Amino acid sequence: MQEQKMPVVAVVLAAGFGTRFDENNPKQLVSVGDKPIVCWSIEAFERNDRVSDIIVVVNERVSNMVNMLIDEAGYTKVRAVIPGGSERVDSTRAALDLLKQAGIPDGAKILIHDSVRPFVEQQSIDGCIDGLDQFNAATVAYASTDTILLTEDLGERKVVRSVPDRTDAFRAQTPQAFRFGTITKAYELATADPDFHPTDDTRVVVDYLPNEPVAIVAGSETNLKITTQADMPIAENIAHSLDPEHAKQEAKARMHAVFAEAFSQMHKH
Ligand SMILES: Nc1ccn([C@@H]2O[C@H](COP(=O)(O)OP(=O)(O)OP(=O)(O)O)[C@@H](O)[C@H]2O)c(=O)n1
Numbered sequence: 001m002q003e004q005k006m007p008v009v010a011v012v013l014a015a016g017f018g019t020r021f022d023e024n025n026p027k028q029l030v031s032v033g034d035k036p037i038v039c040w041s042i043e044a045f046e047r048n049d050r051v052s053d054i055i056v057v058v059n060e061r062v063s064n065m066v067n068m069l070i071d072e073a074g075y076t077k078v079r080a081v082i083p084g085g086s087e088r089v090d091s092t093r094a095a096l097d098l099l100k101q102a103g104i105p106d107g108a109k110i111l112i113h114d115s116v117r118p119f120v121e122q123q124s125i126d127g128c129i130d131g132l133d134q135f136n137a138a139t140v141a142y143a144s145t146d147t148i149l150l151t152e153d154l155g156e157r158k159v160v161r162s163v164p165d166r167t168d169a170f171r172a173q174t175p176q177a178f179r180f181g182t183i184t185k186a187y188e189l190a191t192a193d194p195d196f197h198p199t200d201d202t203r204v205v206v207d208y209l210p211n212e213p214v215a216i217v218a219g220s221e222t223n224l225k226i227t228t229q230a231d232m233p234i235a236e237n238i239a240h241s242l243d244p245e246h247a248k249q250e251a252k253a254r255m256h257a258v259f260a261e262a263f264s265q266m267h268k269h
């Protein structure tokens with residue numbers, strides 16, 4: 001680990017099998033805006049000055065390719081590429097185990113990120129790091145514009161159990177951030193429960209350390225999780241809008257519009 005007061009470690013989870021996308025085409029390796037999705041995610045942390053170390057978690061199907069991409073790109077903060085497990089939580093656990101073996105202090109800040117959220121904003125990463133100064137857990141989330149229905153089973157039908165106020169409803173995104181001591185404690189407790197299959201790390205803390213508040217950090221609509229093929233055109237649009245050349249063209253077009261408006265006003269008078 002790099003020497004600094006308290007490490008800030010990003011864990012990029014890329015050990016999924018993308019069953020809803022295409023099992024034969026691992027989505028973390030698919031290119032968006034000419035760059036593999038996993039590289040977008042690693043780069044988001046590589047270029048954040050406050051992140052000291054990156055761990056990438058892979059499965060055997062993508063391992064060689066991810067290692068090659070990391071070598072080619074020459075990312076300087078990637079300390080290890082390790083095998084994950086069959087569920088997302090198993091992959092997180094693999095990273096936590098490695099960090100424990102490395103002797104990382106309990107106060108270290110750990111940011112756990114889905115590799116398939118390539119467009120995470122720097123302000124969300126910073127928000128997580130800052131959030132951990134006040135809280136032991138913080139998650140990026142995006143306010144829901146839909147009313148959310150919590151359901152239960154009634155025979156073969158789902159029926160509505162409760163409707164939270166929309167102002168209290170958020171869509172969970174990543175990174176999800178924790179002091180190392182907090183997330184390891186929550187995982188230790190969860191490990192004893194064989195029936196527990198959470199889809200994110202925040203839930204591990206919420207369920208096993210219920211007195212530990214998890215702060216909400218502002219996410220964004222563009223922090224999209226690429227889940228199915230239908231997400232690809234949206235992702236391409238986002239990548240295009242982030243292209244500096246596109247931003248330049250947009251600025252030019254806006255300038256032309258302002259001049260055109262000014263000329264037409266001049267001719268009116
Ligand atoms: N055993 C697993 C399962 C998921 N993930 C990662 O966790 C994120 C969760 O996104 P999701 O869309 O659920 O990915 P997959 O599990 O690959 O997709 P699916 O559920 O469709 O199989 C992804 O970056 C994925 O690579 C992981 O590291 N290890």
Ligand SMILES: C[C@](O)(CO)[C@H](O)COP(=O)(O)O
Binds near residue numbers: 171
């Ligand atoms: C962690 C997560 O991205 C939060 O939205 C999500 O729960 C992980 O993926 P899944 O699609 O729920 O398996």
